[in-house]
Amino acid sequence: MNKKELKKFLIENENRTIGNTEERLLEFVKGTMLNRNDVIDQDDQSHHRQEERLRKKLDDQVHDHHHHLEEIEALSFSPSDVVEPGAVIKVNGRYMVIATADGSFEFDGKDFISISTKAPIYQCMMGKKKGDMCSFNNNDFTIEEIY
Numbered sequence: 001m002n003k004k005e006l007k008k009f010l011i012e013n014e015n016r017t018i019g020n021t022e023e024r025l026l027e028f029v030k031g032t033m034l035n036r037n038d039v040i041d042q043d044d045q046s047h048h049r050q051e052e053r054l055r056k057k058l059d060d061q062v063h064d065h066h067h068h069l070e071e072i073e074a075l076s077f078s079p080s081d082v083v084e085p086g087a088v089i090k091v092n093g094r095y096m097v098i099a100t101a102d103g104s105f106e107f108d109g110k111d112f113i114s115i116s117t118k119a120p121i122y123q124c125m126m127g128k129k130k131g132d133m134c135s136f137n138n139n140d141f142t143i144e145e146i147y
Helices: 005-030 040-073 121-124
Strands: 089-091 093-101 103-107 108-115 133-136 139-146
Touching: 005 040, 005 093, 005 103, 108 121, 121 133, 121 139
Parallel strands: 093 108
Antiparallel strands: 089 093, 089 139, 103 108, 133 139
16 A cells, blocks of 8 residues: 555645635635625625625635645654554455545545544544454444554
8 A cells, every 4th residue: 555645645635625615615706796886785685694604614615625634744644553643444344544534535446435533433443453343333343454
């Protein structure tokens, strides 16, 4: 498992996501500007307040992804013997990377899920070694590999 390439992939993916989200935010903002030369009634003001809430949500997404990027860049991704940040693990036939909560993706022909150290399942697996087991939500998990 080439963890340096995986880290590079995660960084590129996060940068792509940031760019796409920023682009959506800019397009949204452009489309919601009130023209001060027009008559503005209560409906316009109400719609503008709703649009402001949506703009804030998009803006929050951009900030979240910048934070994810910083977290990924800070991880070493060096070889691991235990489940820890930056580790890649194979659990019950599924690959996981302990980094940020960015969901599922494919890398090197394998399906992965990226989980955060704040994820409850990480708390179950933290510090475990190859061959160790843990139970979470009435499911048993076996650590098959650690990279």
